[in-house]
């Protein structure tokens with residue numbers, strides 16, 4: 001009865017793995033190329049599934065083939081899943097050392113089959129090997145900055161699987177004998193085999209969630225940022241400014257707005273071409289970003305004009321920030337790909353009597369106009385009252 005159950009469970013593990021591998025490989029086409037690792041995630045369950053063919057039909061194969069191919073394929077499946085996650089995070093994997101260690105471990109298992117036959121040592125070595133791969137996988141998932149729900153979920157499933165593997169490895173010395181068999185009835189063995197099906201199913205769901213989370217954040221980034229410069233989109237920076245204006249009205253927390261405009265940008269475009277102009281804009285935004293704090297917000301207001309929000313900032317500090325930005329841009333050296341350039345900055349702080357954000361924006365704009373009029377490459381701060 002138990003033996004039959006174990007064979008059924010093995011068959012279930014096979015079907016689940018093939019199905020999930022197929023689902024992952026098919027869904028991969030619906031994700032953009034920027035979501036990497038999915039084909040490895042899809043291949044992994046397929047490879048692991050092929051191991052069950054050797055286990056399930058072991059009467060047809062020599063025990064050596066079952067150990068070498070069955071265990072080898074299952075180990076490879078686990079490693080491929082891990083490689084898939086590394087790829088997802090943009091990490092390269094050298095497979096040669098892994099293959100070398102895998103072959104060594106398989107040779108040890110062959111030794112415990114032929115040289116010193118002992119089922120318990122074979123099983124403990126095998127389960128121990130898989131546990132190490134799973135622990136590396138869990139570590140990778142949890143060590144990424146701010147792992148999302150999907151990564152934590154996947155790590156949780158892998159952790160349960162690891163616990164079962166370790167329990168199986170340890171319990172073999174009580175439950176089994178050196179001549180025990182894979183399908184020998186035991187509740188522990190049933191849990192061990194059944195866990196494979198469930199974890200393949202849940203880990204596949206986990207990695208699909210990871211891919212979807214990544215896709216969502218890529219879309220959000222696209223929607224909220226200017227694709228040329230990486231600065232915030234006009235809508236987003238204006239929303240932030242409106243929120244800050246509301247905070248000022250409720251809590252009297254002041255803020256400053258900086259209107260930054262590239263000087264004589266038209267002549268850069270005309271003299272060097274539009275593509276060079278684009279590069280200059282990206283370079284300027286990069287430089288402006290370096291002159292800002294984490295809480296500050298930099299957005300593209302229009303063409304070659306940028307809007308900076310400095311929360312909790314008065315006129316004196318805003319002028320210093322604006323000067324730092326101006327100097328940072330002016331110090332950028334000319335290169336073969338981008339000429340040197342300068343920026344003019346108009347600064348305005350929110351003040352008593354302001355009834356809308358538009359009033360502060362208008363003052364910052366007027367200050368910018370004044371900076372241009374005075375000769376460019378300078379900062380002008382709007383009057384405080």
Ligand SMILES: Nc1nc2c(ncn2[C@@H]2O[C@H](COP(=O)(O)OP(=O)(O)OP(=O)(O)O)[C@@H](O)[C@H]2O)c(=O)[nH]1
Pocket residue numbers: 228261262263264265266267269273274275276277278281302303304372376
């Ligand atoms: N390359 C490039 N050019 C842009 C982009 N957006 C706007 N422009 C160009 O930026 C130029 C802005 O020119 P103007 O408004 O005359 O200003 P300016 O030449 O910088 O002169 P001042 O602001 O008075 O110093 C126009 O020629 C626009 O076509 C862009 O995304 N890429």
